[in-house]
Amino acid sequence: MVYSKEFFALQIDLAKAVAALVGLPIDQALRDYTNIYIRFGLGRHFDHGHPVWRRYIDGLTRAADVCDWTYRFYLAQRADSRQPETSTCFSYVMQDATCVRIHFRNAESATTAPLSSERLPARLAELRTIFDEIKRDGPHVTRVVGTSWLYNLPAYRRCFPAPYVASGRIAERRYRHISLWGQFLDRTGSLRPNVTQDFKSRLAGLTKPGDLGRVFPLQALAVEAPIEAFYRFYGISADG
Numbered sequence: 001m002v003y004s005k006e007f008f009a010l011q012i013d014l015a016k017a018v019a020a021l022v023g024l025p026i027d028q029a030l031r032d033y034t035n036i037y038i039r040f041g042l043g044r045h046f047d048h049g050h051p052v053w054r055r056y057i058d059g060l061t062r063a064a065d066v067c068d069w070t071y072r073f074y075l076a077q078r079a080d081s082r083q084p085e086t087s088t089c090f091s092y093v094m095q096d097a098t099c100v101r102i103h104f105r106n107a108e109s110a111t112t113a114p115l116s117s118e119r120l121p122a123r124l125a126e127l128r129t130i131f132d133e134i135k136r137d138g139p140h141v142t143r144v145v146g147t148s149w150l151y152n153l154p155a156y157r158r159c160f161p162a163p164y165v166a167s168g169r170i171a172e173r174r175y176r177h178i179s180l181w182g183q184f185l186d187r188t189g190s191l192r193p194n195v196t197q198d199f200k201s202r203l204a205g206l207t208k209p210g211d212l213g214r215v216f217p218l219q220a221l222a223v224e225a226p227i228e229a230f231y232r233f234y235g236i237s238a239d240g
């Protein structure tokens with residue numbers, strides 16, 4: 001997915017507000033309160049000295065338009081360091097030897113709503129394939145975890161067993177991650193107008209650093225459950 005320029009503008013708005021509110025240099029606010037570092041494909045170490053990040057920050061100080069510079073930099077980075085994307089909406093990584101982490105991205109065409117009831121059978125089939133594979137190849141896996149704003153949506157929650165979605169706890173300080181910022185996007189990478197407007201009004205009224213989390217209409221939720229709940233939910237039998 002190519003994210004829209006407006007998505008970057010929204011994040012820059014937050015970084016500027018945080019910088020002004022707590023007296024933080026703008027480069028630090030951009031690194032710590034936006035998803036931009038990750039969108040540049042620089043990994044998750046958030047290293048201030050990363051040469052690509054330094055190049056971005058150096059250009060920023062000379063740029064007439066911060067958003068324009070950021071978006072041009074993103075498009076160039078994306079072209080240079082394109083990572084292969086999964087062909088399915090759901091995917092997983094092994095968090096450690098006993099724990100699986102679930103991820104979601106829109107892998108459907110722009111005209112198809114990935115979380116619609118029409119596509120629910122396809123989503124459940126993806127998850128069944130994932131858990132079949134884990135049962136076959138990962139006998140030591142005992143836990144499944146996830147963190148996302150998506151766990152607030154009934155259309156997403158219905159893809160998972162009840163104990164997993166019921167375990168949701170607010171995941172604080174996800175400012176660097178798509179698990180929080182994703183709520184502003186539609187399936188094409190453009191902004192959703194109502195949620196964006198809500199965010200902008202909350203941001204305009206922000207006066208205390210402690211209220212920062214509340215400018216986001218939805219919070220990222222951290223969920224987890226034993227893997228047996230998933231085997232049962234997707235009809236994967238005990239003997240495989």
Ligand SMILES: CC(C)(COP(=O)(O)OP(=O)(O)OC[C@H]1O[C@@H](n2cnc3c(N)ncnc32)[C@H](O)[C@@H]1OP(=O)(O)O)[C@@H](O)C(=O)NCCC(=O)NCCS
Pocket residue numbers: 103104105106112113114115116117147148149150153155178179181182183184185186187188189192195218
């Ligand atoms: C997830 C994503 C594909 C949803 O896009 P979309 O175009 O709204 O997709 P769908 O039409 O399938 O929407 C699913 C439902 O969620 C609702 N919804 C989506 N975003 C919402 C939001 N921010 N607030 C409230 N409801 C929302 C939609 O209205 C729809 O509900 P409905 O079926 O009752 O109409 C899109 O936000 C995205 O790609 N985000 C970036 C990736 C991401 O956030 N991944 C999570 C990583 S942890």
